[in-house]
Amino acid sequence: MSGASSDASTLANPRELDLGLPVSYLAEGRSVASWLFTTDHKRIAILYALSITFFFFIGGAAATLVRLELFTPEGNIVGADTYNKLFSLHGIVMVWFFLIPSIPTTMGNFLLPLMIGARDLAFPKLNLISWYLNMAGGLLTLAAVLAGGIDTGWTFYVPYSTVFSNTFVTLAVLGVFVSGFSTIATGVNFIATVHYLRAPGMTWFRLPLFVWAMYTTSLIFVLATPVLALTLVLVIAERTFNLPIFDPARGGDPILFQHLFWFYSHPAVYIMILPAMGVISEVITCYARRRIFGYSFMVYALVAIAVIGFFTWGHHMFTSGMSPFAALVFSFLSFIVAVPSAIKVFNWTATLYRGQIGFESPMLYALGFLGLFTMGGLTGLFLASVPIDVHVQDTYFVVAHFHYIMVGASVSAYFAGLHFWWPKVTGRMYPESWARFAALLMFFGFNLTFFPQFIAGYLGMPRRYYTYPPEFQVWNVLSSSGAAVLAVAYLMPLGYLTWSLFFGGRALNDPWNATGLEWRTTSPPPRQNFFGNPQVLAPPYDYHPEATPPGDEPRIAEKGALT
Amino acid sequence: MxxxxxxxxxxxxxxxxxxxxxxxxxxxxxxxxxxxxxxxxxxxxxxxxxxxxxxSAKRGExxxxxxxxxxxxxxxxxxxxxxxxxxxxxxxxxxAFSPPKDAIEIHVVGKQWMWKTQGPSGTREINELHVPVGAPVRLLLTSQDVIHSFYVPAFRLKRDALPYQQTETWFQATKTGTYHLLCTEYCGTDHSRMVGRIIVMEPQDYAQWLTRQPERDGLAELGARLFSERGCSGCHNAGSKVHAPSLAGIWNQSVPLEGGRTATVDEAYVRDSILQPERDVVAGYEPIMPSYEGKLSDGEIQALTAYIRHGTDRFDLIGSLNLAPAQNICAPGQTPPESAPNQSLRSPAMVPGAPASGDTPP
Missing domain, CATH: 1.10.287 (Helix Hairpins)
Known part of the structure; x- marks a missing residue:
């Protein structure tokens, strides 16, 4: 794969920048307005990065209080109602204002056009609108929190949310509803971009897997989010206008709500994990210096997960009284959707074979992802088995399982990508040893937090419990201790990455010696992304298909290759 | 192993x-x-x-x-x-889906934030349930407000209790002891305090425990009384002038409906017929019955259902009301004591271990 520029690594040389090359996107206007009214996909990505970081720490603060409260079996830090509002806040903010937008709207926004050789997304203004919609939704939900909170949990189960709860459900639900439009706009934008703006030679089967991941995620955005939006409208209608919709006292069916809700919310889990899989495919190939093992199978697996993921929602409802035969059908489909995930794990592992593996921080996060995703995926099989699910449904086993996928895997991948593309996005290098330490600490803290929850769950501790039987305390103490470690590990990147913005060394254009088109421009890239018209001549991950020669490695700062 | x-x-x-x-x-x-x-x-x-x-490992193509x-x-x-x-x-x-026919029936009602259980002889408990070891127990669950979930970790048993609907599940305890009963569907402020105990007893102890319970009407007795008090009998009794189907002996039978469909008379059908009578009208009858939506509580509907199940014609209200529970309860696996003279007056379903449908009262 080659861009028009001859030797990319020399372009970051300050002397060459004097030759009249365009300034980076960061230097094009420094006023606040130039950020708030930008249509540059890269700047919008930064806006998203700021907002999801803000929401991540709000959700994290709520989680910290929840874990603190659960340190002892009795309630002693907050009241029962406050506790219920805290875990609801944690779930709503983390799902809709951090996890779902996380990788697509930051790395996806920034990299999708770069990776396919485009100058921007297909609809730059729509892209900006989507950020404003996301912020509007987030602020509405935060307003609900400030007004007094919401205590329904992130699942908004009726009739509790529509008839019984006397908290600020409507406001919070409205926030999620509005943010849904943001998601749909992003999805439409990505789909159009991938279809119409690929550079010459960038055929479908030359797309980097990250682009495929964005594309499949966008399909889910566009197909599933409207269902959630309408369901939430119905909740608001019943709650605000007293229309009989789900209320069983007036002939409604609360189970209908669950079907509609999970029809969105199960695919939403794949919205969170598919982008992570895309990131990992980029990172592992780069640091193993190998072509991805089984590229076409990786693509088919992404598509299969996106499609089959739409037919497994019923496994959230095995205990709700559904017909046992329906339960078995959903159970079967849930086992089937695990197969493509397993294929991906095996392919990543096989990619390491005969590589020149380096352990820079993005790779440490990626290897962590591999382990945590395997754990999360396999425990999914337990939950897909109806008799086991009946026992562990709505216990901490489920909590542990989905945190392994959504936090262990997705957030690890988010940090892998953040470190991997940080030099490209900011033009600065972060302190590598700090980053490695944070990666290891995060892996350790995560396992200490969530592995004990598998045990507590199988022993029978229900989720969303403010007080709990004392025999579960040992597991909760372990878990809360892990949460403290995890909190430190999450705060560390905030510190050293911010530090690097001001004091980090200047980054090379291609510090990792990677192959993607995004590395064939300056770090940070100019507004127009590329200096010429990129043309694609080779398949992705063109890292030594025959054998990896010794001496082929990333040109990181301490090796002295910095310009 | x-x-x-x-x-x-x-x-x-x-x-x-x-x-x-x-x-x-x-x-x-x-x-x-x-x-x-x-x-x-x-x-x-x-x-x-x-x-x-x-x-230095070899790396080839x-x-x-x-x-x-x-x-x-x-x-x-x-x-x-x-x-x-x-x-x-x-x-x-x-x-494991279908409970054995002879299972003891327990009605469970969840409400914010307690579990109410009612055993076969009308024994009512709050946040507790006593059951004999070794006997299959069938749970019929409903809720008075929001969705709850009945969870007994030691039995690997969980089933949601839904408002205005009935769900069911069953278990067979194998060990005596006291086990957690937990609510696992988030239901508001005191969700985590909606907990109770399942007490599994030896059959003899269970029978003894039953004798110590205050005498109460069984569910079917209550249903029988409601059947006349609420005016059901005015139309559905055999001698009635109003053209309404007799309910005698229809439990588990298939009945023809308007439009050539059929329905099996079970909990769901009886419930629907009380709340939405115009929906599944029996073939040959006019849709004249008014809806009892909002006029009957969940517990009352359960009682009426229990009464219809036992058979409106065979149910001896007077006989069973005069009966002390102690005399005819026998634990599963035991033969009823000879000294229980009024055994025959008791509906078989009232006896743990006896067939629930009770075809042949002696």
């Missing part, structure tokens, strides 16, 4: 027939999963060491044919393993 693989403090209490089966699948899955984790982690670590940057064969191989292998686990779990589930 598989249990031995897991240290005792990691094993949840196991006290029902289903619990042993669930644990068997769980341990099987645990072994398979551990093997897969060991395989993946083992390979990653091996590769990471052997092919670390600058190591891989023929593409190997890649394809590997892909097809491990796709097929995973698919096979996953379908096998599915089949194993599904067979356990199907086998």
């Amino acid at each position: 598989l249990d031995a693989l897991i240290p005792a403090f990691l094993r949840p209490e196991s006290a029902s027939v289903q619990a042993a089966k669930v644990d068997a699948i769980f341990i099987g899955l645990l072994l398979i999963s551990s093997a897969i984790v060991l395989l993946v982690v083992g390979l990653v670590v091996t590769f990471a060491i052997r092919y670390r940057r600058g190591s 891989m023929p593409t044919i190997v890649s394809r064969e590997f892909e097809v191989g491990w796709t097929a292998a995973t698919l096979f393993i996953f379908v096998f686990i599915f089949w194993w779990a599904a067979s356990v589930e199907i086998g």
Whole structure:
């Protein structure tokens, strides 16, 4: 794969920048307005990065209080109602204002056009609108929190949310509803971009897997989010206008709500994990210096997960009284959707074979992802088995399982990508040893937090419990201790990455010696992304298909290759 | 024997027939999963060491044919393993779906934030349920407000209690003792305090415990009284002038409906017929019955249902009301004591261990 520029690594040389090359996107206007009214996909990505970081720490603060409260079996830090509002806040903010937008709207926004050789997304203004919609939704939900909170949990189960709860459900639900439009706009934008703006030679089967991941995620955005939006409208209608919709006292069916809700919310889990899989495919190939093992199978697996993921929602409802035969059908489909995930794990592992593996921080996060995703995926099989699910449904086993996928895997991948593309996005290098330490600490803290929850769950501790039987305390103490470690590990990147913005060394254009088109421009890239018209001549991950020669490695700062 | 693989403090209490089966699948899955984790982690670590940057390990080209064969191989292998686990779990589930015919019936009502249970002879408890060991127990659940979920970890048993609907499940305890009853569907402020105890007793102790309960009307007796008080009998009794179907002996029978459909008379059908009578009208009758939506509580509908199940013609209201419960309760597996003279007056379903449908009262 080659861009028009001859030797990319020399372009970051300050002397060459004097030759009249365009300034980076960061230097094009420094006023606040130039950020708030930008249509540059890269700047919008930064806006998203700021907002999801803000929401991540709000959700994290709520989680910290929840874990603190659960340190002892009795309630002693907050009241029962406050506790219920805290875990609801944690779930709503983390799902809709951090996890779902996380990788697509930051790395996806920034990299999708770069990776396919485009100058921007297909609809730059729509892209900006989507950020404003996301912020509007987030602020509405935060307003609900400030007004007094919401205590329904992130699942908004009726009739509790529509008839019984006397908290600020409507406001919070409205926030999620509005943010849904943001998601749909992003999805439409990505789909159009991938279809119409690929550079010459960038055929479908030359797309980097990250682009495929964005594309499949966008399909889910566009197909599933409207269902959630309408369901939430119905909740608001019943709650605000007293229309009989789900209320069983007036002939409604609360189970209908669950079907509609999970029809969105199960695919939403794949919205969170598919982008992570895309990131990992980029990172592992780069640091193993190998072509991805089984590229076409990786693509088919992404598509299969996106499609089959739409037919497994019923496994959230095995205990709700559904017909046992329906339960078995959903159970079967849930086992089937695990197969493509397993294929991906095996392919990543096989990619390491005969590589020149380096352990820079993005790779440490990626290897962590591999382990945590395997754990999360396999425990999914337990939950897909109806008799086991009946026992562990709505216990901490489920909590542990989905945190392994959504936090262990997705957030690890988010940090892998953040470190991997940080030099490209900011033009600065972060302190590598700090980053490695944070990666290891995060892996350790995560396992200490969530592995004990598998045990507590199988022993029978229900989720969303403010007080709990004392025999579960040992597991909760372990878990809360892990949460403290995890909190430190999450705060560390905030510190050293911010530090690097001001004091980090200047980054090379291609510090990792990677192959993607995004590395064939300056770090940070100019507004127009590329200096010429990129043309694609080779398949992705063109890292030594025959054998990896010794001496082929990333040109990181301490090796002295910095310009 | 598989249990031995897991240290005792990691094993949840196991006290029902289903619990042993669930644990068997769980341990099987645990072994398979551990093997897969060991395989993946083992390979990653091996590769990471052997092919670390600058190591002298041989790195050659891989023929593409190997890649394809590997892909097809491990796709097929995973698919096979996953379908096998599915089949194993599904067979356990199907086998455990239908309760035995002679199960003791317990009605459970969840409300914010307590569990109310009612046993076969009308014994009512709050946040507690006494059951005999070894006897199958069928639970009929409903809720008065929001969705709750009835969870007994030691039995590996969980079923949601839905408002205005009835769900059911069953268990058979294998060990005496006291076990947690927990609510596992988030239901508001005191969700975590909506907890209780399941007390599994020896059959003799259970029979003794029953005798100590204050005498109460059974559910069907209550239903019989409601049947006349609420005016059901005005139309549905045999001698009535109003053209309404007789309810005698219709339980579990198939009835023809308007439009050529048929329905089986069960809890759901009776419930629907009381609340939405115009929906499934029996063939040959006019849709003249008014809806009792909002006029009957859930408990009253349960009572009416119980009455219809026992058979409106065969139910001896007077006889059963005059009966002291102690005289005719016998624990499962025991023969009724000879000294129980009024045995025949009691509906068979009132006796634990007797057939629930009670075809032939002597």
